[in-house]
Amino acid sequence: MTAKAWKFGDDISTDLICPGRLFHLRSNLPELAKHVLEDADPTFASKMQKGDFVVGGRNFGLGSSREHAPTIIKLAGVQAVIAKSFARIFFRNCINVGLPAIELDTDKINQGDELEIDLGAGVLKNITQGTAITFAPLPPVMQNILADGGLSEHIRKHGDFKLK
């Protein structure tokens, strides 16, 4: 599905995605999702359209282990998070909640570019610029978890982690 890129900078922490001051909303995810990325871009939650992409720089998602951060990005309707690099826990959490996290050089992607992603082929098409960027596949265990729609579903289906 073709959708718009929302460009963010380097070091977008989980505090910027899901602020600690909204700690009390963590058991009310639809409400919390209205504040997604609020401290990085206060207009994002109200202006983004379902299917849009979040595009970050280096070390996207650093900080706290709060899974609520990728959960509310997904709940807001974001199709995938694309960044130059990810913080480890956030990356793992994205896959666990069934939100594709794609590592590639995002320098040439501009705010508002129309993007299209082919996860199986490992290609990101930039429709606006008429370019395509390839990206490396996830390790098999993460591919399996993502294909099942998240870790909870993966375990419900297989009863264990499928490494291969």
Place this chain on the structure above:
Amino acid sequence: MGQTLSEKILSTKCDATVYADDFVIARTDVNLAQDGTGPLTVKQFKSAGFSAVAKPEGTVFFLDHAAPSPRRELSNDHITLRSFCDEFGCRLVDIGEGVCHQIAIEDHVRPGDLEVGADSHTCTGGALGAFATGMGSTDVAMAIALGKTWLRVPQTYRIWVTGKFPLGVYSKDLMLHLIGMLGADGATYKALEFGGPAIDTMAMAERLTLANMAVEAGAKTGLFAADEITRGFMEQMGRVNEFREIAPDADAVYERTIEIDASKLVPTISFPHTVDNTRVITDAGDVPVHQVFIGSCTNGRLEDLRVAADIFRGRKRARQTRVIVTPASPRVLRDALKEGIIDTFVEFGATITAPGCGACVGVHGGILGDKENCLATTNRNFKGRMGNPDAFVYLGSPASAAAAAVTGKLTDPRDFF
């Protein structure tokens, strides 16, 4: 082929000889979650259809981030966790009973353990010679249910520390220096393994600060060999029977070795809004400090409070600077009471709060005002971290924090020795 600490521990936990970059399914010994991540852990455990906990004695839930609860919604989250623990026989560490990572190292983590926690600073347990790492709620929910998790065995950076720490310089300064050097993502996916003459003689409290902040360089964990100092610590905690020695092999393969001479270190401060934005105190400039926070899983231990109290004794608090002290556990609080440290804090005009995460995480108990600066002994200074995106958090050692409380601005603590 020789093994690093990570390779050794994870080999034991998956019954195979594994090395960096292998993917393993490994048995977990300690699983923890707190009141910010626990309710989602419980939800995921239930939604995956589980009705039993693999290892109740190694599964612990903590009410530490919002303790005592400042809001009705959070009180209800606490009910969720209390009921889960009641139902499944897990340990509940209630409000005021301590910060999760402090209680984990006082009561649970053993050398050679695999500890997973739904809190990024779970890596603290690495100071005892465990493989300890932070994960999300769902990962921990599955570990609680299955008694295992999947991991990629990390490559290791050997952090080799020599030399004697100068007076007024601590492991916190070493860690901020290292993170400044590596960058906030400089060790992503790696394990940091600390060693060298300065580590061999380093007290457990100082080691814990290093392990705690491994994640701030992006690392998966920070580890130490379990040695005589570890044994002494476990004896103090009343569980020396759970001690066992563990050390990396002499021919272990490290991706990189970083040598640091502790005698050359100076007090170091992380400036807003990233931990790797470090400056030595002598380059800090004129920065007023409105709030000083001494506490957290990074620096809320007795040794940290002692350093601050030594600076406070016989001095006056700067009028424009408020001071909040949050001991990391009831044990720390009681020991501090016995030593007269709490009395010194009260005399100085500090606010003492109940053991917990307190002001660090921005839920309550020390939220900053607009454009205010806080010098905290904690591990993170991200925008919004202490509850206000329009405030500024600086990080430093307990000595740097105490010095700022006296002068009202960023100050070289070495002037107080």
